[in-house]
Amino acid sequence: MADEMERTRLITDITRLIRESTVPEGARLAGLTLIGWLARRRTDEIPHAIGIQEARESERRIKATRPKMR
Numbered sequence: 001m002a003d004e005m006e007r008t009r010l011i012t013d014i015t016r017l018i019r020e021s022t023v024p025e026g027a028r029l030a031g032l033t034l035i036g037w038l039a040r041r042r043t044d045e046i047p048h049a050i051g052i053q054e055a056r057e058s059e060r061r062i063k064a065t066r067p068k069m070r
Contacts, residue, residue, distance in 0.1 A: 011038050 018031040
C-alpha cells in the first residue's frame with residue numbers, strides 16, 4: 001500500500017512540475033515518459049501505447065472543442 005501511495009504522489013508531483021511554463025521541453029518530455037512508466041499498474045504491464053505526438057494532437061483537438069474564455 002505504501003508503494004502505491006508513493007507512486008501516486010510521484011505522478012502528481014511530476015504532473016504539477018511539467019505544467020509550469022518555465023520547464024524546458026526536454027524535461028517535460030522526460031516527465032511525461034516517467035509518468036507513463038509510473039502509471040503502469042502491474043510490473044508485467046507495458047507502458048501506454050500512445051506516443052507523445054499522438055498525445056499532443058489529442059490535446060489540440062480537446063482544446064479546439066472547448067469554448068473560448070473571454
